[in-house]
Amino acid sequence: QKEVEQDPGPLSVPEGAIVSLNCTYSNSAFQYFMWYRQYSRKGPELLMYTYSSGNKEDGRFTAQVDKSSKYISLFIRDSQPSDSATYLCAMTYIIQGAQKLVFGQGTRLTINP
Amino acid sequence: DAGITQSPRHKVTETGTPVTLRCHQTENHRYMYWYRQDPGHGLRLIHYSYGVKDTDKGEVSDGYSVSRSKTEDFLLTLESATSSQTSVYFCAISGQTYGYTFGSGTRLTVV
Numbered sequence: 001q002k003e004v005e006q007d008p009g010p011l012s013v014p015e016g017a018i019v020s021l022n023c024t025y026s027n028s029a030f031q032y033f034m035w036y037r038q039y040s041r042k043g044p045e046l047l048m049y050t051y052s053s054g055n056k057e058d059g060r061f062t063a064q065v066d067k068s069s070k071y072i073s074l075f076i077r078d079s080q081p082s083d084s085a086t087y088l089c090a091m092t093y094i095i096q097g098a099q100k101l102v103f104g105q106g107t108r109l110t111i112n113p
Numbered sequence: 114d115a116g117i118t119q120s121p122r123h124k125v126t127e128t129g130t131p132v133t134l135r136c137h138q139t140e141n142h143r144y145m146y147w148y149r150q151d152p153g154h155g156l157r158l159i160h161y162s163y164g165v166k167d168t169d170k171g172e173v174s175d176g177y178s179v180s181r182s183k184t185e186d187f188l189l190t191l192e193s194a195t196s197s198q199t200s201v202y203f204c205a206i207s208g209q210t211y212g213y214t215f216g217s218g219t220r221l222t223v224v
């Protein structure tokens with residue numbers, strides 16, 4: 001069983017739709033929960049992070065963490081064609097003083113005009 | 114990406130030849146990482162470094178070695194490239210309590 005599971009999609013929705021992306025995890029030692037966005041032929045860039053259960057908003061994006069269920073989500077409101085990218089969830093724990101990130105497989109999202 | 118550069122951006126090499134990829138940072142971060150990204154597998158950690166001359170293996174380290182002689186440079190070497198090492202390679206740096214900053218990647222093709 002992978003430590004982090006993410007549905008790879010692909011996911012295609014019309015412009016303006018609400019998008020929900022999800023990951024589950026098995027390791028209770030994870031401390032920080034992140035979402036990265038990766039455009040085609042680019043490196044991943046940090047979109048949002050959180051370290052506690054609950055919701056965190058940033059503009060059209062909301063990150064949600066439920067530690068009791070080991071489940072995290074990213075919601076995108078009023079989705080735009082520029083949101084088309086691969087979204088990767090990631091979680092960290094500390095081992096030998098180094099921050100270790102474990103990534104989900106990534107969900108490929110397309111927003112259709 | 115600001116503060117981190119990878120070279121080369123693209124490379125085609127023959128099976129059995131050695132290949133070295135370079136990651137250079139200007140952020141003076143302690144931690145540096147090499148990942149490979151493949152369809153169906155996502156990002157997988159190859160090796161990481163927690164200081165000059167201090168490195169450790171990740172989950173897919175077989176066939177790869179690394180070196181870090183200066184804080185700013187982290188080299189990934191494929192001693193004898195194989196077709197299974199065709200991939201996109203990303204370097205990342207970390208100096209904060211969460212998250213990494215990634216480079217733009219090196220697209221390597223082994224023929």
